Amino acid sequence: MSLWITGTQVDNEETLGNLPVLQKNETLINLKGVGVYRAGRWLVRGVDLSVRAGEIVTIIGPNGSGKTTTAKMAIGVTRPDEGQVVRARNLRIGYVPQKLSINAAMPLTVRGLLMLSGKQNSSDIDETLDMVGVLRLANAQVHFLSGGEFQRVLFARALLGKPQLLVLDEPVDGVDFSGSLELYQLISKIRDTTGCGVLLISHDLHVVMAQTDTVICLNSHVCCRGTPELVAENPEYLKLFGKGAAQDLAIYKHHHDHTHLADGTVVHTSVEHTDEGHEGCDHD
Amino acid sequence: MIDDFFIRALLAGIGLAFIAGPLGCFVIWRRMAYFGDTMAHSALLGVALSLAFQVDVLWGVFAVSMLVALALLALQAKGNPSARLFSSDALLGILSHSALALGLVVVSLMSWLRLDIMGFLVGDVLSVSNRDLLMIYGGGTLVLVCLAWIWRSLLMATVSEDIAEAEGLAPRRAELVLMLLLAVTIAIAIKIVGVLLITALLIIPAAAARRFSATPEQMAALAIVAGIAAVVGGLFGSLQFDTPSGPSIVVAALMVFLVSLALPLKAKEN
Numbered sequence: 001m002s003l004w005i006t007g008t009q010v011d012n013e014e015t016l017g018n019l020p021v022l023q024k025n026e027t028l029i030n031l032k033g034v035g036v037y038r039a040g041r042w043l044v045r046g047v048d049l050s051v052r053a054g055e056i057v058t059i060i061g062p063n064g065s066g067k068t069t070t071a072k073m074a075i076g077v078t079r080p081d082e083g084q085v086v087r088a089r090n091l092r093i094g095y096v097p098q099k100l101s102i103n104a105a106m107p108l109t110v111r112g113l114l115m116l117s118g119k120q121n122s123s124d125i126d127e128t129l130d131m132v133g134v135l136r137l138a139n140a141q142v143h144f145l146s147g148g149e150f151q152r153v154l155f156a157r158a159l160l161g162k163p164q165l166l167v168l169d170e171p172v173d174g175v176d177f178s179g180s181l182e183l184y185q186l187i188s189k190i191r192d193t194t195g196c197g198v199l200l201i202s203h204d205l206h207v208v209m210a211q212t213d214t215v216i217c218l219n220s221h222v223c224c225r226g227t228p229e230l231v232a233e234n235p236e237y238l239k240l241f242g243k244g245a246a247q248d249l250a251i252y253k254h255h256h257d258h259t260h261l262a263d264g265t266v267v268h269t270s271v272e273h274t275d276e277g278h279e280g281c282d283h284d
Numbered sequence: 285m286i287d288d289f290f291i292r293a294l295l296a297g298i299g300l301a302f303i304a305g306p307l308g309c310f311v312i313w314r315r316m317a318y319f320g321d322t323m324a325h326s327a328l329l330g331v332a333l334s335l336a337f338q339v340d341v342l343w344g345v346f347a348v349s350m351l352v353a354l355a356l357l358a359l360q361a362k363g364n365p366s367a368r369l370f371s372s373d374a375l376l377g378i379l380s381h382s383a384l385a386l387g388l389v390v391v392s393l394m395s396w397l398r399l400d401i402m403g404f405l406v407g408d409v410l411s412v413s414n415r416d417l418l419m420i421y422g423g424g425t426l427v428l429v430c431l432a433w434i435w436r437s438l439l440m441a442t443v444s445e446d447i448a449e450a451e452g453l454a455p456r457r458a459e460l461v462l463m464l465l466l467a468v469t470i471a472i473a474i475k476i477v478g479v480l481l482i483t484a485l486l487i488i489p490a491a492a493a494r495r496f497s498a499t500p501e502q503m504a505a506l507a508i509v510a511g512i513a514a515v516v517g518g519l520f521g522s523l524q525f526d527t528p529s530g531p532s533i534v535v536a537a538l539m540v541f542l543v544s545l546a547l548p549l550k551a552k553e554n
Contacts, residue, residue, distance in 0.1 A: 075450040095450040102443055106313040107497040116440045117451070141498070161451060 026053045028091055028165045028197045029074050034083030036069050043069045046221050047083070051165060051197040056188065056211055058200040058228075061218035062240060067201045068098055068169055070218065074199060075167050094163030096154045098170045098201070104143050110153050111138045117160050124160065132156040132186065147174025155183065159190065166190070169201045184211050205232065205241075289410050293519055296412040297533060299420040300476050300485065301511030303427045303469050306504035308490035308511075310462060313442050313500075317487055318373060319356060322380035323463075324470050324482040326352040328387025331404050331474070335397055342419060345471040352383060353463040384479070407478035407530030409519070416475060423472050427465045434458045439500055477530040488537040489514060492544040510540050 028051050035045035044066030051057045051074075059067045072078035073085055075093050102108060114125045129135040132152045137145065145153060151174055158166060168187070172180035188211040191198055205215065205228065215231040217223040223236040231237050311320050327345045334344020356379065360372045370378075391399055400408070412420075431438075434457075441448040441455030448455035473482045493506030517540070518533030525532075 072446065075446075077446050077449045093450050093452075095447050097444055097446050100444050100447075103313050103315065105491075105494060106309075106442065107494065107499055107503050108443070109498060112499050113443065116436055116443065167450070 025055075026088065027051075027086075028053055028088050029199075030086045031070070031074060031080075032084045032086070034070070034073050034080040034085060036066070036073065036078060037081040042220065044218070044220055045082075047073075047218070048222065049074070049216060051199050053164065053197050054191060054195045055213050056191055056198040056200060057214045057216065058202055058205075058212040059216045059218050060202055060205050060231075061223075062203065065219045067203075067218055071167055071169055071199060071201055088164070092161055092164045094158030094161055094166045096151070096158045096166075096168045096171050098173065100150075100154065102142055108142050109139050110134070110142060110145070113142055113153065114157050114160055117157055120160060128156045128160050129153075132159070133182070148176060148179055151175055152183070155186075162194070164196050166196055166198045168198065170203065171200070172202075187211060289412075290519070290523065292412045292414070292417060293409040293529065294516065295417055296409055296420050296476055297515030297519060298512050299417070299424050300469075300473050301489065301515050302508055303424045303465075304473070304485050305489055305493075305507030305509075305511045306428070306431055307462075307465060307469055308486035308488075309493070309500065309504050309507055310438065310442065311466075311483075311486050312490050312494075314462075317483060318376040318380065319353075320466060320470075320486055321483045322356060322376050322383060323349040323353050323466055324473075324479050325380050326383035326387065327470050327474055327479045327482075328404055329383060329390060330387075330471075331399075332387055332390040332394060335399065336394060341474075342471045345474055346467050349470050350464065350467040352379070353467060355379075357459075357463070387479075403478070404474060405478045405480050406528055407474070407476050407481065409476045409529045409533075412475060420472050423468050427468050430461060430465055434461045438462060477533055481530050481534050484534045484537060485511065485514070488534070488541050492537070492541040495544060495547075495549065510544070511537070513540050 030050040031047055034047050034049075036043045047066075047070055049057065049059075049070065059070060061067050069078060073080050075095055076085070076087065110129070111122075111125060114120060114128070126135060126138065129138055132155055134149055134152045134156065137149060137153065142150065142153065151171060155168070155171060158168070166187070171187070172183050175183060187198060187200070190196065200212070210228075212228050214225065215228050216225045217231055217234070217237050217240065219240055223240060224231055224234040226234070311317055327349050330345035330348030331341055333348060334341045337344070356376070359375055359379075388401070391397070391401060403411075437448060437453040437455065438458040438461075440451075440453050441458050445455050448458075469486070470479075470482055473485060477485050489510035490503065490507040492510040493503045496506055497503035514537035515533055518536035519529060521527065521536060522529040522532035
């Protein structure tokens with residue numbers, strides 16, 4: 001599947017052009033002490049955050065904690081009122097926003113939406129839709145998709161540009177439980193095969209845990225950060241989410257025995273569930 | 285037998301339909317109906333000013349509606365304090381009617397001008413000259429070429445401004461170009477349907493096209509067809525019933541829209 005390999009053997013020189021090939025661990029974005037001030041208060045302040053190639057960084061935090069604002073600063077949509085944002089040169093970003101409603105007055109098929117991302121050939125689009133498991137919806141109108149289907153389509157759209165950095169704002173909103181597991185596994189698989197960096201926003205640590213390298217717990221400022229296991233034990237995190245959150249914390253491990261989502265057949269995935277939180281956690 | 289002036293009117297209207305169709309789609313998709321109305325209403329002020337300074341009406345109208353568009357963008361910008369107090373719909377309501385009233389007042393103050401205000405309010409397509417036709421088709425071609433140029437980024441910006449921005453599609457530039465194109469269209473359309481009815485010619489044919497379209501491009505193309513039908517129907521109707529041409533075109537457009545709602549769809553209903 002050459003589509004997913006960014007590197008020297010990429011066959012599509014048109015989309016890669018003369019862009020620099022990603023180095024492993026190369027810093028893609030670096031936010032230093034950024035803050036956004038609106039209507040007399042700081043939405044977020046003093047956030048340090050960086051994402052390197054091949055790394056999955058998850059921002060968690062309650063509603064209104066500035067997760068989306070931080071992501072928008074990272075991708076350059078919102079300008080920080082203080083601090084500094086450094087992005088790698090010519091960084092290709094794939095962005096899935098949290099909420100998106102398309103005016104029903106605009107007729108748009110799934111395929112048409114994906115075509116907007118640039119000069120795309122049909123087989124790339126089909127391949128990407130297939131990967132995300134929504135190929136059968138290629139010619140459907142976007143207005144008639146369910147929440148979960150639409151999220152997958154948006155995810156496919158973001159992947160299509162062969163991003164070096166994926167920014168996903170609550171990508172599993174409206175996706176059912178097993179669907180979210182699948183999506184998170186897909187995200188981590190894409191990270192493994194393409195070496196892209198991922199900035200993930202989530203309001204719950206449960207499901208993202210096994211796939212995340214670094215967790216940043218945000219509540220208008222960075223409360224704590226570190227590996228998921230460390231954050232789950234951190235008193236700041238517990239204060240924010242309550243003791244129950246830590247006790248219930250379930251860690252879903254998966255081994256890369258590769259489910260394929262789209263072909264209809266259910267390929268065996270082993271999902272382990274431990275009630276002991278971090279105890280049973282060993283990333284493979 | 286059809287007179288020359290009627291042929292010119294038909295050609296002018298059809299030319300306008302070609303630009304109003306695709307642009308009107310964006311006006312609908314981006315919920316800019318009131319915005320377009322405000323720009324169009326300000327055109328009367330443009331007429332008055334260009335007569336006062338003795339420049340071509342087209343330029344005056346273009347300049348004033350563009351200025352109003354820029355002012356509106358600035359007013360609606362997120363950081364603007366007034367944007368927090370009033371919804372954009374209230375702001376547009378204030379500006380749209382103020383612009384029209386201001387235009388009427390300024391025109392009446394310039395008592396030395398003998399100006400047919402009605403002609404500017406509801407259009408005077410039967411008086412279209414060969415030079416006007418040249419402007420319509422020249423300007424129209426320019427508008428369509430520019431629109432094709434920004435088509436994809438404008439569509440993406442319409443779907444999601446944030447995505448377009450994040451992925452380097454320059455949504456602000458596309459929006460600014462759209463404003464420019466709207467201003468050109470208003471300058472062209474003022475003679476055909478007048479400032480009061482320009483928005484109708486943008487929106488109604490596009491709306492009539494919606495049910496029969498599966499893609500944005502189809503909707504734009506069908507909107508052109510619906511616009512041409514409205515122009516031809518309206519002009520022949522105005523000839524037949526001796527009614528004013530601009531309003532007749534809009535009434536015909538309304539009929540096209542109503543028919544579009546009534547027509548059954550062959551394939552599965554969208």
